[in-house]
Amino acid sequence: MPPSRFRPGLSRPNAPPGEVAWFAFHGDELLVRAVGGNDRFDVPIAADLADLGLRVVRAQPLGELDGRSCRSAELAPGSPAPAGHAYVSLRRLHGRIDPELFDLAGTAYQVQHWDRAHQYCAACGAELETGLDERVKRCARCASSYFPRITPATIVLVEDGPRILMTRQARFPAGMYGLVAGFVEPGETLEGCVAREVHEETGVDIGDIAYFGSQPWPFPHQIMVGFTARYAGGELRVDTRELEDARWFHRDALPTLPPPLSIARKLIDAWLARPAR
Structure with missing residues (x-):
């Protein structure tokens, strides 16, 4: 099996401006851009999704793919797909996107699902803080921790x-x-x-x-x-x-x-x- 081109990580690498690969979800569908003429897709590359007229509710770092920074994102409800882009479910994307991107999109979906579902502590109701050294949400008030659910x-x-x-x-x-x-x-x-x-x-x-x-x-x-x-x-x-x-x-x-x-x-x-x- 060839080595993965993806390196997971929480800190944003020193990538050039505009070199962020976004795995952005509108509900359960991924924002993709059409490439070529055979119903193939890629993910958008932009320094900020605001450059595409999109509002991000929350985002999380994923790591690097081919040396490029990758981030997951939850888009605001009702955000129209920019010109040349579309929202497509992960099931429909299989075989129509680079396999490494498809696998990473699955990771991104789980990360943004966890991020959205864990904003407040279930034990005491305090707002949670995102860990800097590992993928976790922590409560400063009662010390509860919330890792991604598998x-x-x-x-x-x-x-x-x-x-x-x-x-x-x-x-x-x-x-x-x-x-x-x-x-x-x-x-x-x-x-x-x-x-x-x-x-x-x-x-x-x-x-x-x-x-x-x-x-x-x-x-x-x-x-x-x-x-x-x-x-x-x-x-x-x-x-x-x-x-x-x-x-x-x-x-x-x-x-x-x-x-x-x-x-x-x-x-x-x-x-x-x-x-x-």
Whole structure:
């Protein structure tokens, strides 16, 4: 894997004037500028977003990308996109922006979400101060600290020979199925979460749980931890409180799959790349 071009940091580097890459959000959408003629995008570069006629509610440093200062920003509600720019959701940006910028946009979204949500202390109500040495909000009155919230969730590909267990939620696009996923509960291991979620949602028991990989999922602040597992017994029954449907699908007859940006798709593609058993 090539080294990342991004260097996280809180202090603003000595970049030339006008060399700030802005990851500015209007609600849940990122401000981008069109480049080229193939529906490609970049982020705006400006010393100050006021130069583009935009009002920033609050901003946070992110670090450096290719030696250029990067900052996240929350834009004032109702701010129109400047000429040549547009507001685009992160999901729609996948594959249409430099992959390093896409990853950094996810980081920026989580940072600005945390910044917006932590203005006052939940313990005593005092205004919070931003830490200078680490990403934290601190209360000078009662010494409470508020770090960015990261919510762990697991997702698992359950295989049984040439078939895998797939699930569908009502909010999915027509015909699309995904994998069993769920949030980790207090006191629970990641593997325990995997087994519990599969049994609760489908009635299936699993074994041979193995780590696959992880993915930041900034919608708004999850990290998805992927696993593989093997069917170990149990009859399929669908928890209709959580799912619309759950089925076993043969590798030669899969439904519409999750989008390529998701770890669910990476799990499925890796399984398909292995020889059929």
